[in-house]
Amino acid sequence: MLQLIKKILKTGIVTENYKAPKDDELESLGIQIKRHIDKKFSGSIAIRQVDAGSCNGCELEIHALNNPYYDIERFGIHFVASPRHADVLLVTGPVSRHMQTALLRTYEATPNPKWVVAVGDCAACGGEFGVSYASCGAVSNVIPVDVVIAGCPPTPLALMQGLLGLINK
């Protein structure tokens, strides 16, 4: 037990040794987002991410929003496990036909008011995959889209800027 506590204490110190850099752009962007979320959403918006056919590139960058550098939760944005808990659907990929119904059902399961953000070039316009027997192309071909964040994939900063755009709407 002593060893465990010692380990926890030691681990704690290791964490504190790493300080997040002062990234001015990130900080000011985050503060803007936070201000709007506080005003319009009582301090918090919940996001449900849906991969509707992406290559997984966009997911990697959405993941990065939760790393210690961006730590998007400090601005009141958090990811939830169910569309029923969500204000925003963050949809990636060209919508594959095999995911079309799943995406429609996820959209229906999200309570109103809700917003849809199409993330990445594929979600925006079909990207490299376009429309085919297997792909519906852009997310807006399947469900209404409020904001588009372009990029292949969009960087974490671009994602934050895009989310700010949604909140400002």
Added chain:
Amino acid sequence: MSSANWTTGFLNQLIATAITVEQISLPSTTLWQIESNHWQQFAKLAKQQSVRWVAGWAEHVEDRFFVNACFEKQGVYVLSRTIVHVAKPELPSQAGVYPAANRSERHTQDMFGIHFTDHPDNRRWTRHQAWSKHDYPLRKDFSVQGEPKAVTPPDMDYPFVKAHGQGVYEIPVGPVHAGIIEPGHFRFQAVGELILNLEERLGYVHKGIEKIAEGRTPTQLARLAGRVSGDTTVGHSWAACRAMELAAGITIPPRAALIRGILAERERVANHLGDMGAICNDVAFVFAQMQFTRLRELWLRTHTTVFGHRLLMDLIVPGGVACDLSNASCALIKQEIALFRRDLSEVVPVVDLNSSLEDRLYTAGYLSQETAAAFGTLGYVGLSSGQDFDVRRDAPYPPYDQVTFKVALEDQCDIASRFWVRYKQIISALKLIEQFMAKLETGDLLTEWQTPPTGSEALGIVEGWRGEITTYIRFDADNKIARFYPRDPSILNWPALEKLTLNNIVPDFPVCNKSLNGSYSGNDL
């Protein structure tokens, strides 16, 4: 040469068994054309020789189908081919002999309408409801647009394996998962917390990659290949470019090869960092998740500074690379690696000494060496279960032919092994990056492209961060792609997940899954 011996001996054995083989020489590999009625027997003989089944795919050429299966032993690859007519598209299955061939044959069955007799499980695989049972998207008479319904219905009545008995219940999961993750369906049968059976149902992110590749130029194809699986953009674009370059008879400049090596090793490190953090996170050890995602972020920021893209997309192009490494960048990378090593030396012991991690990761998700071999598992999954294979060492291609390195191998077969193989691969990747940088000499970055002759074909085989990627390319006239088939390592690793989760508890499924981390997109194509 001892490595060439197995093919010679095997050929003699085939002739002795009255299997006629027409030998055709392809760039970097041999093509053996055999009669379709010998297809299964060929596999049986190959299996007896402990030859590994690598990949299987087909191609529609006029009124015939070319059905291909690639094999490997001791780093020597053989492509076997048989031809069946459209009028009677039927041949004996290899899946009963090689379980690894199972899903690839089902994919071929769905996409071409080729019937594999004696297949142990000929349910549909890639096909859901986006096209009908009697349509086959990869046949030439099927248009790219197909005839989709306004809304594709869900694939409701897939015949899952059932389990009955007192206390047995079913847990359906997905396609939309409770996280930031790709879609797929998992069907569990459980008693209490114990998993009795797991069945995967993938294909949700099928985007028609093979079909939309047809008619592309080499440059356009490299872009598409870079998006087969976004986390393996370097690996897939390299495999595709290597296949195209071999088909066109082009040698890339030495500097381009070294830069490709650096890119591939950097991609390996970035992904392993993400996985190691996520494995710890799935057993609630958040410290490691935060540290590893922090290190990954720093690593990706260097990608932006040096290469201009966080995930290194579109940097490998036919004939070479679309980026350079200045001396200043090399110095920056050297400095970064020094800091990174120090960081790791502080984080990794904390992980290593943590008894709760030991408790959760050791013996969990056990994949026996026999099962790993049967499914032909690759990369860190195979290496953690004693499958000692790495394309970079066993079938080296530039720049790996200029260096020596140790392939990390573990035999504990559990999640911990998969964690530590990743760690060891990071350490060896750092050394490789340093070696490649030391070898950089001024020179060209691109070899001029030459239109390959109509019908020229080749295999591009590289070691991606998940393991061996095998990509087949055939050219049509006018520099256009006739056939593109990328075999991501996930195609062979996914079936192993069904086995390694058995007898684990349901709450350990996420960490079992993460330890394998198959690509859904790379599998579904």
